[in-house]
Amino acid sequence: xxxxxxxxVVLLSGGLDSSTVLAxxxxxxxTPYALTVLYGQRHHIEQEAARRVAQAFGVARHIEVTxxxxxxxxxxxxxQIEVPKDRPHDEIAEGIPITYVPARNTVFLSLALAxxxxxxxxxxxxxxxxxxxxxxxxxxxxxxxxxxxxxxxxTRAGVEHRGRFRIHAPLITMxxxxxxxxxxxxxxxxxxxxxxYDPDEHGRACGRCDSCRLRLDAFEQLGLTDPAPYQS
Numbered sequence: 521x522x523x524x525x526x527x528x529v530v531l532l533s534g535g536l537d538s539s540t541v542l543a544x545x546x547x548x549x550x551t552p553y554a555l556t557v558l559y560g561q562r563h564h565i566e567q568e569a570a571r572r573v574a575q576a577f578g579v580a581r582h583i584e585v586t587x588x589x590x591x592x593x594x595x596x597x598x599x600q601i602e603v604p605k606d607r608p609h610d611e612i613a614e615g616i617p618i619t620y621v622p623a624r625n626t627v628f629l630s631l632a633l634a635x636x637x638x639x640x641x642x643x644x645x646x647x648x649x650x651x652x653x654x655x656x657x658x659x660x661x662x663x664x665x666x667x668x669x670x671x672x673x674x675t676r677a678g679v680e681h682r683g684r685f686r687i688h689a690p691l692i693t694m695x696x697x698x699x700x701x702x703x704x705x706x707x708x709x710x711x712x713x714x715x716x717y718d719p720d721e722h723g724r725a726c727g728r729c730d731s732c733r734l735r736l737d738a739f740e741q742l743g744l745t746d747p748a749p750y751q752s
Contacts, residue, residue, distance in 0.1 A: 525551045527580070527641035528688075529632045532556050534569025535715045536735055537647030537691055540699055542577055543706035544690045545645045552645075554582040555635060557628050559621070560590035560598050565723040569714040576712060585631055595621040596717065603718040605728040609737075612730045616655045619717055619730065625658035629667050633685065637675050642683040649691050649699070664689055696738035711747035724749045 528550035532538045545552045556570040567584065574582040593599035596618045604618060625648065632644045648659040657663065664687045671685035672678035678685060691699050703710065715735050716725035725732050727750045739746040 525549065526643065527551050527553060527636075527639055528643035528645055529553050529555055529636045529639075529641055530579070530645040531628050531632055531647065532570050532574060532582070533647075534566045534571075534573055534713060535647070535731075536696075536703070536710060536713050537649060537699060538570075539573045539647075539708055539710070539713045540703035540706070541645050541647040541688075541691060542573065542579070543703060543708050545688070546577060547706055550643060550645075552577070552579045553635065553639060553641065554579040555628075555632050556582065556584045557631060558584060558586045559624065559627070560588040562597060563719055563723075565714045565716075565719050568723070569712060572712040576709065583635065587627065587631070589621060589624070589627075592622065595619060597621055603726075603729050605718075605726070607730060607733075609733075612734070614655065616657065617730065620656055623658070625656075625663070626667070629687065633671050633675065636685070637677050640677070640682075642677070642685050643688060644685065645688045645690070647691055648689050649694065649696075651693060651695050659692070661689075661692060664692070696734045697741045700735075700738045700744075701742060709747075713748060715748070720751055722749075724751045726751055 528545050530542050530545050530552045532542055532554040554574045590598045596603045601618055636644055650659050668687045715731045717729040717731050718726045725748055736746055
């Protein structure tokens with residue numbers, strides 16, 4: 521469905537999923553406003569990737585918001601907790617992993633909602649997925665439905681019935697392989713993206729964390745080589 525250039529806020533981390541979602545947003549005819557949240561993650565490679573992707577797709581505006589979640593801890597991405605490596609796929613798909621950042625998507629969507637209301641946009645895109653990351657509670661359809669209802673109640677635009685906020689999660693029921701295939705169809709250059717939880721000082725992916733393994737497997741299943749840089 522084409523949307524005549526209506527504005528939409530896209531949460532952009534610079535990873536595989538969010539970059540694909542940005543491409544989907546454009547394909548649906550929206551004018552994207554990209555929001556990158558620097559939440560105290562242990563490296564800034566994501567920030568550089570988000571900038572590359574936003575520039576490549578020519579977003580209307582790209583805002584970076586710094587919000588430090590490190591004092592809360594509780595995650596291998598924000599605390600001095602070892603990132604799990606070489607986990608079996610059945611283990612990756614079960615339980616809530618230590619890489620879960622408490623309430624992260626709730627925080628991110630709240631920031632996106634604030635910006636959306638400011639620029640009179642009623643559409644927010646997020647790259648959550650409940651197939652490969654079934655253990656993340658804030659990646660489930662019921663969470664997004666609940667947040668959509670909250671958005672109507674928590675904003676002036678919603679209360680005054682200026683429009684209805686919609687949370688778009690076009691990848692939510694797709695496998696990682698399907699996501700990569702769709703992104704390639706939309707022209708996403710995955711060499712610009714970064715997905716690793718534990719890259720080295722040069723920004724090269726470890727190839728062993730959950731995120732790397734799912735990503736590498738997706739490209740392999742498509743008979744392709746992941747263009748992102750990896751450690752030897």
